[in-house]
Each structure stands twice: as C-alpha cells, then as structure tokens.
Amino acid sequence: MCLAVPGRILDKRADAIATWLARVDFDGVIKEVSLAFVPEAEVGDHVLIHAGFAIAVLSAEEAAATLAEFAALAAGAR
Amino acid sequence: MSCPLPSDGRDRITLAHGSGGRLTRRLVEEIFAPAFDNALLAPLCDAAVWTEHAGRLAFTTDAYVVSPLVFPGGDIGHLAVCGTVNDLAMMGARPKHLSAAFVLEEGLPLAVLKDLVRSMAACAREAGVAIVTGDTKVVERGKGDGLYVTTAGVGVCATATPLGPSMIADGDVVIVNGDLGRHGMAIMAHRAGLEFDEPLLSDVACLHEPVLALIEAGIPLHCLRDLTRGGLATAIVELAQASARGVVVDGGAIVVSRPVAAACDLLGLDPLYVANEGRFVACVPASAADAALAVLHAHPLAREARVVGRVGGVTPGWAVLETPYGTRQKLDLLSGDQLPRIC
Amino acid sequence: MSNAPYRDPGIVRALAQAIAARMTRPWSVMEICGGQTHAILKYGLDQLLPKELTLIHGPGCPVCVTPAEAIDFAVALAARPDVVLCTYADMLRVPGTSQALLDARAAGGDVRMVYSPLEAVTIAREHPAREIVLFAIGFETTAPGNAQAILSAASAGLANFAAIVAQVTVPAALDALLDDPRQRIDGLLAAGHVCTVTGYDEYHALAARHATPIVVTGFEPVDLLRGLQRCVELLEAGRAEVANCYERYVSEHGNAAARALLSRVFAPADMGWRGLGTIPASGYRIREEFAAFDAWRKFVPGSSLPRSDAGECLAGEVLRGLKKPNECPAFGTRCTPAQPLGAPMVSGEGACAAYFRYRPPAAA
Numbered sequence: 001m002c003l004a005v006p007g008r009i010l011d012k013r014a015d016a017i018a019t020w021l022a023r024v025d026f027d028g029v030i031k032e033v034s035l036a037f038v039p040e041a042e043v044g045d046h047v048l049i050h051a052g053f054a055i056a057v058l059s060a061e062e063a064a065a066t067l068a069e070f071a072a073l074a075a076g077a078r
Numbered sequence: 079m080s081c082p083l084p085s086d087g088r089d090r091i092t093l094a095h096g097s098g099g100r101l102t103r104r105l106v107e108e109i110f111a112p113a114f115d116n117a118l119l120a121p122l123c124d125a126a127v128w129t130e131h132a133g134r135l136a137f138t139t140d141a142y143v144v145s146p147l148v149f150p151g152g153d154i155g156h157l158a159v160c161g162t163v164n165d166l167a168m169m170g171a172r173p174k175h176l177s178a179a180f181v182l183e184e185g186l187p188l189a190v191l192k193d194l195v196r197s198m199a200a201c202a203r204e205a206g207v208a209i210v211t212g213d214t215k216v217v218e219r220g221k222g223d224g225l226y227v228t229t230a231g232v233g234v235c236a237t238a239t240p241l242g243p244s245m246i247a248d249g250d251v252v253i254v255n256g257d258l259g260r261h262g263m264a265i266m267a268h269r270a271g272l273e274f275d276e277p278l279l280s281d282v283a284c285l286h287e288p289v290l291a292l293i294e295a296g297i298p299l300h301c302l303r304d305l306t307r308g309g310l311a312t313a314i315v316e317l318a319q320a321s322a323r324g325v326v327v328d329g330g331a332i333v334v335s336r337p338v339a340a341a342c343d344l345l346g347l348d349p350l351y352v353a354n355e356g357r358f359v360a361c362v363p364a365s366a367a368d369a370a371l372a373v374l375h376a377h378p379l380a381r382e383a384r385v386v387g388r389v390g391g392v393t394p395g396w397a398v399l400e401t402p403y404g405t406r407q408k409l410d411l412l413s414g415d416q417l418p419r420i421c
Numbered sequence: 422m423s424n425a426p427y428r429d430p431g432i433v434r435a436l437a438q439a440i441a442a443r444m445t446r447p448w449s450v451m452e453i454c455g456g457q458t459h460a461i462l463k464y465g466l467d468q469l470l471p472k473e474l475t476l477i478h479g480p481g482c483p484v485c486v487t488p489a490e491a492i493d494f495a496v497a498l499a500a501r502p503d504v505v506l507c508t509y510a511d512m513l514r515v516p517g518t519s520q521a522l523l524d525a526r527a528a529g530g531d532v533r534m535v536y537s538p539l540e541a542v543t544i545a546r547e548h549p550a551r552e553i554v555l556f557a558i559g560f561e562t563t564a565p566g567n568a569q570a571i572l573s574a575a576s577a578g579l580a581n582f583a584a585i586v587a588q589v590t591v592p593a594a595l596d597a598l599l600d601d602p603r604q605r606i607d608g609l610l611a612a613g614h615v616c617t618v619t620g621y622d623e624y625h626a627l628a629a630r631h632a633t634p635i636v637v638t639g640f641e642p643v644d645l646l647r648g649l650q651r652c653v654e655l656l657e658a659g660r661a662e663v664a665n666c667y668e669r670y671v672s673e674h675g676n677a678a679a680r681a682l683l684s685r686v687f688a689p690a691d692m693g694w695r696g697l698g699t700i701p702a703s704g705y706r707i708r709e710e711f712a713a714f715d716a717w718r719k720f721v722p723g724s725s726l727p728r729s730d731a732g733e734c735l736a737g738e739v740l741r742g743l744k745k746p747n748e749c750p751a752f753g754t755r756c757t758p759a760q761p762l763g764a765p766m767v768s769g770e771g772a773c774a775a776y777f778r779y780r781p782p783a784a785a
Contacts, residue, residue: 002420002421002454002456002559002560002562002563002612002614002615003346003419003420003421003456004562004614004617004640005343005344006423006424016577017572017573017576017577019569023273025275026340026343026344027336027339027340027343027423028274028275028276028336028337028340029267029272029273029274029337029340029341029344030272030273030274030275031270031271031272031273031344032271033537034537034539034566034569036565036569036678036682037565037569037618037676037678037679037682038676038678039678048614048617048670049344050420050562050563050566050614051420051509051536051537051538051559051562051563051566052536052537052538052539052540052566053537053565053566053569055562055565055614055617055618055676055679056617056670056671056676058669058670059668059669059670062668062669063669065668066668066669067426070426070429070432070643073432073435073436073439074429074431074432074435076435270536271536343424345536401463401464401465402428402430403430403433403434403464403465403466403469403642404430404434404469405464405465405466405468405469406465406468407463407464407465407779408778408779408780410777410778413514413758413759414514414523417510417511417513417514417534418510418534418536419509419510419511420509420510420511420536420559420563421455421456421482421483421484421509421511421559
C-alpha cells in the first residue's frame with residue numbers, strides 16, 4: 001500500500017479550518033503538507049508523509065535505538 | 079464558427095494567422111525569419127535548396143508537445159532544437175539544417191511565441207545549425223496546448239562506418255555522460271508544486287559536440303542512444319533487444335543528484351525511468367573506455383561521464399540491473415508513463 | 422533524516438545471514454502490503470534469503486482490490502460534463518469491468534490526478550459550478566486523509582463535493598485470509614504504514630486466534646529484513662505474538678487524531694474486495710452526518726456500497742497468496758502489463774506486475 005516519505009518540518013501555519021499546514025523539507029525538496037493528524041508536531045520534527053498528510057512523527061529515541069542495533073549488527077558481522 | 083475574426087491579431091494568435099494570407103506572412107516576416115535568419119531560409123520559398131557533397135546523410139524528425147511550454151531550465155524551443163540535433167548526433171552525424179513546423183493554438187499570446195522562437199533561434203545558433211524552412215498552422219482554441227512544434231533535421235555522418243545496435247559486441251562498455259532524471263523531474267516537480275532548496279533544472283542540451291569529439295579522437299563507437307522518455311532503463315532495454323545482446327547495468331555506478339533522488343522518493347518514481355534531454359549512452363569496446371572517458375571529461379556536457387554497464391554476462395536480449403544488495407533486477411519497458419503513486 | 426541507513430547493504434547482508442543461522446525448518450511468511458512486495462522484488466531481497474523461507478505476497482494492494490463496480494462508477498461519473506473526477510494516479514490505468522479512468526479522460530471526461538485529497542476540495546471551492554468527485558480508495562493509511570477532505574468540505578459548506586468511498590481495512594481481511602483452509606501462512610509481516618495510523622492493538626487477538634506471529638514491518642530493505650528476522654525468531658520459538666519492527670513510526674495504539682477522525686466520518690461496513698469476494702467489516706461507509714458527501718447516494722439515490730465481483734477472477738488465488746503469479750497459467754503469456762487480464766497485473770503494486778518486472782533473470 002502505502003508510499004510514505006520522511007521529511008523535516010520547516011515552518012507551520014494555520015489554515016482556513018484551523019488545522020495546521022507545514023512546509024516540509026524532504027532532503028532538499030520542499031512541499032506543503034497537512035499536519036491535521038499530528039497537531040503536536042513542531043518545527044524541526046521529522047514526520048512521515050503520505051498523500052499530503054503527516055501520519056506520524058519520527059520518534060528520535062526509537063530511531064536511535066534502531067540505528068544502534070544496526071551498528072551492533074555491523075560490528076558483530078565483521 | 080465559420081469565419082475568423084477580422085482583427086489584425088495585435089497581441090494574440092488568431093485563426094487568421096494560419097490561413098496563409100497577410101497575417102501568416104506577417105508572422106513569418108516579423109517573428110520567424112528575423113529570429114532564424116539564414117541564407118537558405120531568406121528566400122522564403124516552399125522548400126530550402128542546397129548542394130550536399132557525397133556521403134551518408136542522417137535525417138530525423140520529432141514532434142514536441144511538452145506542457146508547460148516553459149519549464150525550469152528550458153522551454154519547448156530548446157527541446158525542439160536539441161531533441162532533433164541529438165537524434166542526428168546519435169547516428170554520428172554533424173547536424174546541419176532543421177525544419178520547424180508550428181501548430182499554434184488560437185489565443186496564444188504573441189509575446190509567448192516570440193520568446194519561444196527566440197529561444198529556438200539561440201539554441202540553433204549555438205549548436206551551429208540553421209532552421210531553413212518551416213510552416214505555421216493555427217487550430218481553434220481548446221485544440222492544442224498553446225503550441226506544438228515538429229522539427230526535422232538533416233546531418234552529415236562523420237563516422238567511417240554506420241553506428242547502430244548491430245555493432246554492439248559482448249565485452250563493450252556502456253558509458254553515460256552524466257547524472258539521471260533532471261528533465262523529467264524538473265517537469266514533474268513543477269506540476270506537483272514542489273519547491274527545491276537548489277532549483278532543479280532540466281538537463282536539455284545539444285549533445286553533438288561531445289559525440290563529434292569522440293569521433294574526431296578516433297574512439298571506435300559502436301552505438302549511441304540518447305536518453306529521452308523512459309530514461310536510461312528504457313534505452314538500455316531497447317539496445318539489448320535490438321542488438322540481441324545481454325546488458326548488465328551497475329546500479330552502484332549510476333549517479334542521481336540529490337534533488338532528483340528526493341523528488342523521485344517523494345513521488346514514488348524510479349529515476350532509471352525518468353526522462354532526460356541532455357544525456358546519451360555510448361557503447362564502445364572495453365579497450366577504448368578510458369580514452370572515451372578522457373575525451374568526454376574535457377567537455378562541459380560530459381564532465382561526469384562514467385561507465386555504467388557492460389555488454390554480455392546475461393541472457394542475450396535482456397537488460398539487468400545489479401542492485402547494491404548483490405542481486406539482479408530485470409529491466410523492462412514500462413507500459414505507460416511512470417505516474418506518481420500513493421501506494 | 423534520510424532513509425539511507427535503512428538501505429545499507431551491509432546491514433541487509435548481516436540480517437540475511439542472521440535469518441539463515443536461526444532457521445531450523447522451513448517457514449512461509451506473508452508480507453501483507455503491496456509496497457513491501459514491490460520492494461522485495463525490486464531489490465531481489467528474496468534472493469538473499471534461505472530457500473526454506475518462502476515469501477508469500479499478500480493482498481495489500483488497494484488498487485488491485487478496489488471493486489470493479491467502484492471503478493465503473495467513477496468512470497461513469499467522469500463522463501458527465503459537469504463532473505471533475507479527482508483520483509490518485511495509481512487508479513488511472515486500472516480497468517473496471519472494461520474501462521479505466523484514463524479511457525474516460527481520452528473520451529473527454531475531466532479526470533484529474535491529485536497528490537493529496539485536499540486538492541479535490543480546493544478544486545471544489547474554485548469551481549462552484551462543477552461537481553467535484555474524489556475517488557477515495559486506499560487502506561487505513563489513506564483513509565484519514567480522505568476523511569479530512571470530507572470534513573473540510575463539510576466545514577466549508579461545499580455543496581459540490583462528494584467522495585466515492587471504496588476503502589478497505591486490514592484486520593478483517595487478515596482474519597478471512599488466515600481462516601482459509603488452503604492457507605499455508607506461518608507468519609505475517611503487517612503493513613507498517615497502515616499501522617502508523619491504526620496501531621497494532623487489534624492484531625493481538627488475530628495472532629492468538631490463528632496461532633500466527635505478526636510483525637509490524639517497514640518498507641526499506643533493512644526494515645523488511647528486520648521484520649523477517651523477528652518473524653523467524655518468533656516462529657522458531659513457537660510464539661504467536663505481535664511484534665513491532667517499525668518502532669520509529671508505529672506505536673501500539675497508532676495515531677489517535679487519525680483514528681478519531683476515521684470514527685467520526687466513517688463507520689465499518691462490509692466490503693467487496695476485487696478477486697476475494699465480500700469480507701464483513703472490511704471497509705467503510707460514510708456516516709449519516711456526512712451523507713451529503715457520499716457520491717453513491719448523491720448520484721445514484723437509493724444505492725449502497727459496492728458489492729464484490731460475482732465469483733473470483735484469476736487474481737483470487739494470487740491475492741490470497743495461494744499461488745505465486747508465475748504459477749498462473751496465463752502469466753507472461755496471455756496476461757502481461759500491456760494486456761492485463763486482472764488488476765494485479767495492471768497495478769504497479771500488484772504482485773503479478775511486480776513479478777513480471779522483477780522476476781529473477783537466468784544467468785547467461
């Protein structure tokens with residue numbers, strides 16, 4: 001199903017029906033998306049975007065834990 | 079609607095501009111002829127006539143229907159010249175003369191037409207080609223995207239033997255002159271409303287100079303193919319099928335710029351299949367690879383040229399991609415345009 | 422934060438080795454999502470795995486399973502001169518009973534591709550004299566956005582916006598799939614992006630009922646291998662549990678705001694899945710409060726949700742993972758992407774199209 005891509009929030013603004021819109025930076029490409037489902041997301045947060053909507057905020061702790069797991073795996077494999 | 083408006087068409091194209099009368103003449107004399115300005119065009123006859131020395135000629139045509147007419151990095155005028163020049167160059171021919179047939183939509187602002195024609199003229203001048211004959215027709219409002227143009231081109235072959243897929247041999251390397259996907263993504267991104275921190279521009283360019291440089295340096299060229307719609311993958315699949323040879327593409331050698339990669343990720347597109355307008359592949363014997371790269375690297379349009387594949391090592395007629403994971407992915411033609419996806 | 426670490430070939434190799442080392446017997450694992458199938462085949466990840474680990478491709482391709490009747494309805498509406506039919510690009514080429522939306526456009530229909538469902542609402546606001554119809558397909562990942570479009574139209578008091586709701590939901594479909602006595606699925610990889618919205622609280626009962634471990638898995642090569650590794654570990658340990666290997670985006674209860682909006686705008690409904698038949702409570706209908714935005718009721722008064730195709734098409738067994746695409750007698754001969762016999766060959770995410778494109782080549 002679902003193509004969803006991570007990006008970083010550059011700025012936020014409220015729209016006509018009081019949900020948040022944000023300009024999100026996808027590794028140099030900037031697109032405006034809706035933050036209707038992650039209203040708590042702040043500038044600087046990384047969000048996962050699907051069909052113009054942020055559906056999740058990246059958990060920095062979980063990402064760090066996952067990456068640490070990779071590092072251990074890579075070290076163990078050598 | 080039976081008769082065209084009796085206006086003098088001051089700032090927009092009207093049906094009268096296509097009827098072959100006074101207004102058509104005005105278009106030619108005020109816009110096309112001054113811009114394209116050359117001795118073969120000047121008589122404004124039904125055809126351009128010149129004497130050509132004996133030798134192999136290359137002749138090609140292409141229609142250009144891009145929308146929007148102006149896109150980041152270029153416009154339909156550039157495309158119309160470069161596309162046809164490149165088709166000639168891919169046969170190892172020095173491009174010489176072009177024709178340009180315009181289909182204009184009623185309502186097209188004259189200012190837009192003037193800009194596009196100027197663009198074509200500048201591109202042609204820089205490429206050393208002349209637009210020596212042309213035509214103009216006008217269609218009713220709603221029946222065209224503002225402007226369509228078809229160019230045909232004649233060139234003189236500069237290689238001793240003809241180039242083509244039948245020349246491709248096992249052991250040949252496949253060289254591409256730069257990174258992929260700029261043209262298609264510049265257009266797609268413009269349509270999708272994407273901004274970029276570094277602007278993404280089409281790579282539209284005339285490629286005959288790096289090709290002629292290869293020929294002049296005596297590099298034994300087997301086959302050239304410019305990458306247009308369908309990208310690198312399509313060109314390689316077509317070459318593999320036409321030559322009945324296997325081609326293995328090294329995924330790790332392919333270069334995709336950061337903005338193109340990011341835009342492709344965002345829209346769910348594969349950069350290998352995205353259109354280019356300033357890129358070509360050259361199949362040369364492996365022994366000539368280093369020399370070919372040296373010649374290309376000296377040219378501004380090919381500084382990033384590199385070997386991206388080799389002929390042989392897989393079922394004849396197949397093109398496969400070696401992935402970063404050590405696996406192989408069979409490349410095939412797409413059934414239609416690549417479209418952005420949400421799934 | 423790019424996806425590069427999740428594409429690292431070294432990590433992929435290490436995970437593949439870890440899987441091989443852990444396996445003591447053959448296992449069959451189904452990845453639910455079409456996007457996961459696509460990634461596995463595109464990168465040839467299945468070639469890195471031990472032969473005893475069989476990957477079965479699931480029905481998680483909304484384009485493949487959207488009922489033909491829904492597409493027919495969209496095509497019929499697109500033919501009306503007053504209608505602007507807005508669709509995700511994925512649906513443009515998929516034929517309903519005979520025509521696809523691209524055919525409708527060629528015949529003069531105003532069919533527009535949207536990246537976000539909110540664009541359809543904007544079009545409605547800008548063209549008050551036209552009837553804007555959003556073809557609202559997708560799984561639970563896409564459904565909240567579709568719901569938000571309906572809510573936005575309602576808040577703006579738009580009378581010219583409606584949605585063809587043809588969405589499908591995962592848990593009931595999994596239940597039906599796993600109930601099928603022909604199934605040989607030992608473990609499941611759940612669709613990571615669906616789970617960012619829904620969470621995985623509903624999967625515990627499924628895992629227990631069917632004694633099948635379910636691992637929430639992402640889409641990048643490392644994510645996929647990690648999910649497979651966890652699934653193999655659970656299978657080897659005999660633990661029919663739910664595990665989350667997409668922790669950076671997925672939590673147990675998912676996205677509360679999205680789930681709340683789904684409940685507000687939609688109610689569960691029986692749904693016909695193309696190729697699979699009707700599965701109870703596996704889709705959505707628009708709630709009464711938003712009935713004015715229900716295209717089915719607006720344009721065909723008295724009608725209801727699309728029923729399933731009568732009987733199963735060739736795709737039925739492929740979508741259930743009972744057959745691999747290349748085990749279908751028509752595959753690659755009578756059925757190709759250029760001349761497809763069914764949706765899984767038309768859709769880019771469909772298992773048949775993915776196999777046709779990426780099936781491993783023979784070495785010369």
